[in-house]
Amino acid sequence: MISEGVAKTILSESEAILAQAERPIENRLSDLMQFLHDRIPHAYWVGIYWLEGEELKLGPYAGPPTEHTCIPVGRGVCGTAVAERKDQIVADVRTCTNYLACNPETLSEIVVLIYHPESGDIIGQIDIDGNQVGAFDESDRALLGAIADKIAHAIWRS
Ligand code: SME
Numbered sequence: 001m002i003s004e005g006v007a008k009t010i011l012s013e014s015e016a017i018l019a020q021a022e023r024p025i026e027n028r029l030s031d032l033m034q035f036l037h038d039r040i041p042h043a044y045w046v047g048i049y050w051l052e053g054e055e056l057k058l059g060p061y062a063g064p065p066t067e068h069t070c071i072p073v074g075r076g077v078c079g080t081a082v083a084e085r086k087d088q089i090v091a092d093v094r095t096c097t098n099y100l101a102c103n104p105e106t107l108s109e110i111v112v113l114i115y116h117p118e119s120g121d122i123i124g125q126i127d128i129d130g131n132q133v134g135a136f137d138e139s140d141r142a143l144l145g146a147i148a149d150k151i152a153h154a155i156w157r158s
Pocket of ligand 1: 047066071075076078098099100101109127129
C-alpha cells in the first residue's frame with residue numbers, strides 16, 4: 001500500500017534516474033532497483049527479470065542474492081506472470097502453491113510485467129518481495145506499472 005503522494009515522488013525520482021542518458025542503462029537500472037528497495041515500504045528484495053525465449057533471467061537487483069537466477073515461463077510467481085500475461089500480487093507466499101522460495105524473510109510478493117513500447121511483447125518484469133503479509137496492493141501495482149513503462153522506454157531509447 002503506497003499513498004498517492006509518495007507514489008508520485010517515487011515515480012518522478014525513478015524517471016530522473018532513468019533519464020541520466022550519459023550513463024549506461026545497466027547502471028541506471030541498478031540504481032533504480034536500489035532506490036525502489038530503499039523507498040518502497042516493506043520491500044525486502046527488488047529486482048528485474050528479463051524474458052529470454054522461454055526463460056526469465058535475473059537482471060539488476062537490490063537485496064540479498066537469490067538462487068533463482070533463471071526461471072522457466074510458467075514456474076513460480078514470476079513465470080506465472082508471463083504465462084498468464086498478468087501482473088501478480090501474492091498477499092501471503094506461505095499459502096501460494098507455485099511460489100519459488102528465495103529468502104525466509106519474504107512473506108508477500110508482487111510481479112509487474114514490462115512490455116516493449118511498440119510491439120507490446122513482454123520483455124521482462126519487476127519483482128518485489130515484501131517482509132510483511134499483504135505488503136502490496138493495487139496502488140503498488142499502478143506505481144510499478146508506470147515505472148515499468150519508463151524502463152521500457154529508457155531501454156528502447158538507449
Ligand atoms: N519468488 C519468485 C522467485 C524469485 S525471488 O522472489 C527473487 C517466484 O515464485 O517466482
